[in-house]
Amino acid sequence: MSHGAHKDKVAAKLGMWLFLFTELLLFGGLFILYAVYLARYPREFSGAGRQLDLVFGAVNTVVLITSSLLAAMAVTAVKRGERRLTITLLSGTLGCAAIFLVIKYLEWSAKISHGIFPGSAKLLAGAPGESVFFGLYYLTTGLHGLHVLIGAALLGWICAKVQSGAIHAGENIALENATLYWHLVDLVWIFIFPLYYLIL
Amino acid sequence: MTTDGAEHIVGYKKLTAVWVALLLLTVATVLITRVELGAGKVWAALAIACLKSGLVIAFFMHMKYESRLFQIILAVALFTLAIFIGLTFFDVLYR
Numbered sequence: 001m002s003h004g005a006h007k008d009k010v011a012a013k014l015g016m017w018l019f020l021f022t023e024l025l026l027f028g029g030l031f032i033l034y035a036v037y038l039a040r041y042p043r044e045f046s047g048a049g050r051q052l053d054l055v056f057g058a059v060n061t062v063v064l065i066t067s068s069l070l071a072a073m074a075v076t077a078v079k080r081g082e083r084r085l086t087i088t089l090l091s092g093t094l095g096c097a098a099i100f101l102v103i104k105y106l107e108w109s110a111k112i113s114h115g116i117f118p119g120s121a122k123l124l125a126g127a128p129g130e131s132v133f134f135g136l137y138y139l140t141t142g143l144h145g146l147h148v149l150i151g152a153a154l155l156g157w158i159c160a161k162v163q164s165g166a167i168h169a170g171e172n173i174a175l176e177n178a179t180l181y182w183h184l185v186d187l188v189w190i191f192i193f194p195l196y197y198l199i200l
Numbered sequence: 201m202t203t204d205g206a207e208h209i210v211g212y213k214k215l216t217a218v219w220v221a222l223l224l225l226t227v228a229t230v231l232i233t234r235v236e237l238g239a240g241k242v243w244a245a246l247a248i249a250c251l252k253s254g255l256v257i258a259f260f261m262h263m264k265y266e267s268r269l270f271q272i273i274l275a276v277a278l279f280t281l282a283i284f285i286g287l288t289f290f291d292v293l294y295r
Contacts, residue, residue, distance in 0.1 A: 009207075010267070017270060021277040028281045035285070036292050054230075061226050069219040072210070072260040079209045176262075183261045190252045193226075194245035198233040 009173050016177040020184050023147075027188050030140045034195060037132050044129025049200025051116070052137070056107045057197035060100050061189065067096030068186040071155070071179040081169040083162060090159040093182065097152035104145050108138075137196060144192060147185045154178045208265040218259045225252050 038045050074089035115122035116134055123131040158178045161167045167175050229248040233241045258264040263274060 013266075014270065014273075017273065021273070024277055025281060025284075028284060032285055032288050036288060039289075039292065058226070058230060062223065065219060065222045065226065068256060068260050069215060072215050073212055075262075076209055076212060076215065079207065180261055183256055186260075187253050187256055190256070191249050194229055194233065194249050198229060199242045199245050 007171075007173070012173045012177065013180075016180050020180060023184055023188075027140075027143070027191075030136070030143070031191060031195065034136050034140070037129070037136065041127075041129025041132065044127045045133050046200045047127075048130045048133035048137075049196060051111075052197050053107060053110070054197050056103055057193050060103050061193045063096050063100050063103070064186045064189050067093045067100070068183050070096065071182045075172070075176055075179055078162065078167065078172045078175050079169055083165075083168070086162050086175075087159055090155055090162065093155055094152055094159070097148055097155075100148055101145065101152075104141065104148075108141075140192060140196070144185065144188050147188070151178075151182045151185050154181060208262070210259060210262065210265070215259065218255050221255060222252055225255075 070089045070092040074086050074093065077086040077089055111117065111134075117123075118131075118135050118138055123134060155178050158167065158175050161174065225248050229245050232244045232248070235241065237244065257274070263270060
């Protein structure tokens with residue numbers, strides 16, 4: 001406290017949680033849209049949902065859960081002062097993020113090559129419920145993918161700060177907050193997976 | 201519990217146990233939705249998703265070890281979302 005700002009860890013974390021609640025309501029809105037349209041077009045949603053690849057969805061679920069584990073372990077490692085291990089664990093999380101995005105890319109390209117994308121001739125000619133389903137699919141997984149990208153960039157930056165020694169056992173709130181964001185990305189996927197890939 | 205300098209650390213073993221539980225629940229949700237249960241499988245899948253979220257929030261996000269203030273604002277946020285969902289369906293289903 002002799003010079004500069006006094007850092008309040010609890011306040012920093014509280015601020016992060018408040019931000020996460022806004023994210024929760026953002027994705028919550030998309031899930032409400034999905035639920036309302038599912039109630040209106042149950043048959044079309046069922047037909048469209050079965051076109052999604054369960055294997056892609058399931059593998060990505062495992063990848064994200066594992067990435068979350070590594071991120072949570074990184075917090076434990078940094079608090080115990082294990083710098084090298086922290087960097088290894090964060091790199092693991094980044095690796096999982098990359099795998100997730102590659103799988104998402106493969107999945108989207110397969111759909112697009114089949115003529116399924118917002119505004120495509122195939123969807124415009126089909127039932128309205130089907131184009132609503134795929135519109136929501138691209139919006140929700142696209143917004144989620146953007147969050148994966150942002151979260152990975154954030155963790156990469158944090159990883160560099162651990163490397164340089166700016167983040168260590170006594171000063172790790174930035175790492176903790178970045179992993180909180182990462183877990184939110186995992187949480188959203190925990191709901192996207194059953195809603196889009198399983199229940200239809 | 202969250203006083204300065206005495207922060208709680210979750211051990212690797214406990215985190216790994218949570219990860220195993222999450223994987224098992226993922227398998228369970230895939231298997232249960234392969235069975236034709238009608239609307240039942242929607243509720244079953246959502247219940248499992250809520251359980252998984254609870255594990256992630258409690259252990260990976262340390263909510264179990266945070267102060268009461270954090271737990272209260274989480275409850276307020278979830279309650280708000282529940283109101284949004286409830287009122288939306290109250291409108292949509294009885295229109």
